Amino acid sequence: xxxxxxxxxxxxxxxxxxxxxxxxxxxxxxxxxxxxxxxxxxxxxxxxxxxxxxxxxxxxxxxxxxxxxxxxxxxxxxxxxxxxxxxxxxxxxxxxxxxxxxxxxxxxxxxxxxxxxxxxxxxxxxxxxxxxxxxxxxxxxxxxxxxxxxxxxxxxxxxxxxxxxxxxxxxxxxxxxxxxxxxxxxxxxxxxxxxxxxxxxxxxxxxxxxxxxxxxxxxxxxxxxxxxxxxxxxxxxxxxxxxxxxxxxxxxxxxxxxxxxxxxxxxxxxxxxxxxxxxxxxxxxxxxxxxxxxxxxxxxxxxxxxxxxxxxxxxxxxxxxxxxxxxxxxxxxxxxxxxxxxxxxxxxxxxxxxxxxxxxxxxxxxxxxxxxxxxxxxxxxxxxxxxxxxxxxxxxxxxxxxxxxxxxxxxxxxxxxxxxxxxxxxxxxxxx
Amino acid sequence: xxxxxxxxxxxxxxxxxxxxxxxxxxxxxxxxxxxxxxxxxxxxxxxxxxxxxxxxxxxxxxxxxxxxxxxxxxxxxxxxxxxxxxxxxxxxxxxxxxxxxxxxxxxxxxxxxxxxxxxxxxxxxxxxxxxxxxxxxxxxxxxxxxxxxxxxxxxxxxxxxxxxxxxxxxxxxxxxxxxxxxxxxxxxxxxxxxxxxxxxxxxxxxxxxxxxxxxxxxxxxxxxxxxxxxxxxxxxxxxxxxxxxxxxxxxxxxxxxxxxxxxxxxxxxxxxxxxxxxxxxxxxxxxxxxxxxxxxxxxxxxxxxxxxxxxxxxx
Ligand SMILES: [Zn+2]
Numbered sequence: 001x002x003x004x005x006x007x008x009x010x011x012x013x014x015x016x017x018x019x020x021x022x023x024x025x026x027x028x029x030x031x032x033x034x035x036x037x038x039x040x041x042x043x044x045x046x047x048x049x050x051x052x053x054x055x056x057x058x059x060x061x062x063x064x065x066x067x068x069x070x071x072x073x074x075x076x077x078x079x080x081x082x083x084x085x086x087x088x089x090x091x092x093x094x095x096x097x098x099x100x101x102x103x104x105x106x107x108x109x110x111x112x113x114x115x116x117x118x119x120x121x122x123x124x125x126x127x128x129x130x131x132x133x134x135x136x137x138x139x140x141x142x143x144x145x146x147x148x149x150x151x152x153x154x155x156x157x158x159x160x161x162x163x164x165x166x167x168x169x170x171x172x173x174x175x176x177x178x179x180x181x182x183x184x185x186x187x188x189x190x191x192x193x194x195x196x197x198x199x200x201x202x203x204x205x206x207x208x209x210x211x212x213x214x215x216x217x218x219x220x221x222x223x224x225x226x227x228x229x230x231x232x233x234x235x236x237x238x239x240x241x242x243x244x245x246x247x248x249x250x251x252x253x254x255x256x257x258x259x260x261x262x263x264x265x266x267x268x269x270x271x272x273x274x275x276x277x278x279x280x281x282x283x284x285x286x287x288x289x290x291x292x293x294x295x296x297x298x299x300x301x302x303x304x305x306x307x308x309x310x311x312x313x314x315x316x317x318x319x320x321x322x323x324x325x326x327x328x329x330x331x332x333x334x335x336x337x338x339x340x341x342x343x344x345x346x347x348x349x350x351x352x353x354x355x356x357x358x359x360x361x362x363x364x365x366x367x368x369x370x371x372x373x374x375x376x377x378x379x380x381x382x383x384x385x386x387x388x389x390x391x392x393x394x395x396x397x398x399x400x401x402x403x404x405x406x407x408x409x410x411x412x413x414x415x416x417x418x419x420x421x422x423x424x425x426x427x428x429x430x431x432x
Numbered sequence: 433x434x435x436x437x438x439x440x441x442x443x444x445x446x447x448x449x450x451x452x453x454x455x456x457x458x459x460x461x462x463x464x465x466x467x468x469x470x471x472x473x474x475x476x477x478x479x480x481x482x483x484x485x486x487x488x489x490x491x492x493x494x495x496x497x498x499x500x501x502x503x504x505x506x507x508x509x510x511x512x513x514x515x516x517x518x519x520x521x522x523x524x525x526x527x528x529x530x531x532x533x534x535x536x537x538x539x540x541x542x543x544x545x546x547x548x549x550x551x552x553x554x555x556x557x558x559x560x561x562x563x564x565x566x567x568x569x570x571x572x573x574x575x576x577x578x579x580x581x582x583x584x585x586x587x588x589x590x591x592x593x594x595x596x597x598x599x600x601x602x603x604x605x606x607x608x609x610x611x612x613x614x615x616x617x618x619x620x621x622x623x624x625x626x627x628x629x630x631x632x633x634x635x636x637x638x639x640x641x642x643x644x645x646x647x648x649x650x651x652x653x654x655x656x657x658x659x660x661x662x663x664x665x666x667x668x669x670x671x672x673x674x675x676x677x678x679x680x681x682x683x684x685x686x687x688x689x690x691x692x693x694x695x696x697x698x699x700x701x702x703x704x705x706x707x708x709x710x711x712x713x714x715x716x717x718x719x720x721x722x723x724x725x726x727x728x729x730x731x732x733x734x735x736x737x738x739x740x741x742x743x744x745x746x747x
Pocket of ligand 1: 064066157
């Protein structure tokens with residue numbers, strides 16, 4: 001007997017079709033279906049999910065997640081990272097390739113896909129390195145990697161410094177129709193740097209990381225995007241200057257996009273005043289003006305994608321002198337609540353606009369036809385959000401293996417209460 | 433007097449003017465004791481003081497060691513050469529071990545900014561910051577203020593030039609906070625690579641040309657140029673530095689005869705300071721070393737006294 005799920009009387013918000021209305025959503029097996037096409041004679045196993053007062057959205061997509069497997073499974077695994085994603089309302093995540101070994105060979109892609117199929121409760125889409133070993137010296141076998149199933153190329157965590165190599169990588173990516181995602185960092189300007197260069201780095205005596213180290217590479221990527229026609233995406237923007245450059249480039253119609261993380265939208269470099277390593281991230285937290293420019297960039301659409309840069313680390317690794325701590329924080333489970341607070345509660349974005357950046361836009365970047373939408377026939381990846389529920393992010397609420405987040409013990413309003421992947425409930429707040 | 437309120441001395445910024453005054457007065461009474469034939473008091477008898485020097489500095493370590501000895505403490509020295517760091521043990525684990533062995537006060541010298549603060553938040557032992565990266569070196573600033581007040585009396589509206597590599601200098605940062613507490617007028621002088629404008633956010637003036645500021649200065653504080661550790665991009669070379677900022681006899685001629693010349697040591701004779709000036713009556717370099725001992729005794733005394741009343745030690 002086929003399974004039919006009826007999600008009843010929810011506020012269905014589907015940015016792919018500009019839809020925001022109360023109604024019922026039907027899922028047959030692993031697809032979304034138009035109820036008018038159901039066969040009246042057929043009998044179904046029916047599950048009804050009341051969704052009054054709740055938002056029914058396409059499953060959220062996070063294009064920037066570090067799962068640490070293979071290689072560093074004490075921090076996270078594909079299984080725990082996927083569960084953390086489900087708890088956060090995400091049905092699809094893109095795994096960054098800077099694992100151990102790095103994903104620069106089709107055999108590693110196959111391994112990750114196999115492992116995900118066996119252990120992950122959400123869709124885990126692998127990305128692969130642009131360069132062999134992510135060392136920025138020779139191109140990775142991009143065509144074979146695409147054939148093995150990667151959705152994007154990135155040396156994330158590293159940045160190709162050789163402009164000629166970046167040009168060739170973009171030419172290849174354009175030919176293959178796969179996007180390039182770049183971590184924008186000029187190394188000559190960031191030697192030994194651990195925080196934003198400014199008043200706080202001067203006070204704290206920490207090595208400063210100027211904004212221009214990012215902006216120079218953003219500008220390079222814009223020029224190479226124009227030259228090669230590649231689909232280019234700049235990861236985790238941190239500075240007002242980067243926002244301005246992307247805004248101008250998009251206005252000229254270039255196929256370039258950008259993302260921002262919950263922490264760059266929430267914090268400034270002043271948070272480092274007590275040398276708290278939880279706030280040590282790459283790129284670094286910047287000034288209040290930068291933060292406002294990033295918020296403005298999201299609101300005016302310059303920054304079209306919100307992503308977590310979920311970066312798990314063990315407690316003891318962060319419990320060291322600031323210079324020695326690794327960069328990064330986890331975000332999968334708290335980011336939706338952060339976005340709700342920043343954009344919905346402030347009234348600066350509508351739900352339709354916010355969800356666009358969490359579903360339609362990332363799906364479009366990756367060329368995913370049946371995801372990020374609730375159109376008939378699409379994959380039955382659905383997130384049900386309760387925008388009014390008050391909750392606290394405690395040690396017990398996390399499913400990630402790591403706890404490196406300043407959002408721990410924060411109170412929030414609004415979260416995903418049910419996450420459905422291919423017609424299967426993978427997270428149900430009521431059932432834990 | 434209220435009890436000394438701080439478990440640790442991590443930063444000058446944690447001190448009020450009253451607390452700073454108390455340290456200066458305590459240091460003055462210790463300096464008097466140090467001039468006696470028997471230079472030892474029992475204030476820290478039974479206490480264990482550990483010099484944890486992850487970044488080596490023989491001078492500073494000896495100064496703290498002698499200060500603790502004069503106060504009758506037991507002193508342990510743990511240098512980067514002998515410590516477990518070479519075996520990869522973390523700072524926190526090493527310090528926890530020392531705590532378990534009964535260390536009451538840990539004096540930390542470390543090349544990472546914030547490391548003293550990091551230990552202070554995690555251990556019950558008193559932590560004294562003996563220099564953490566480019567962040568702070570509080571006892572140096574206290575001894576510098578002590579020395580200036582001995583020479584010039586009040587610091588109110590006195591013009592202080594701090595010359596050299598401010599960006600990488602913990603001494604400069606601690607001195608800026610300390611001198612401002614006493615109402616000094618501070619100008620930082622050096623090339624824009626080492627004295628960026630952003631220092632103005634600390635309430636000081638930034639200048640790139642030395643000669644114009646010499647005639648009005650009451651204190652000329654020279655910092656050590658660590659050209660061997662300096663990345664080439666900050667710094668065209670020693671000759672170029674001497675040309676722009678070296679305190680030569682010609683430049684001394686521009687200064688007030690009452691101006692004092694200070695240096696935290698160790699100095700590069702012929703680079704930031706001409707050798708004759710280092711040995712001149714205007715130089716306070718050896719007084720700074722001598723006062724450092726009394727000031728470090730005062731800091732150890734204040735922390736170890738803990739909840740006891742703030743009172744000046746009398747022999
Ligand atoms: Zn990343």
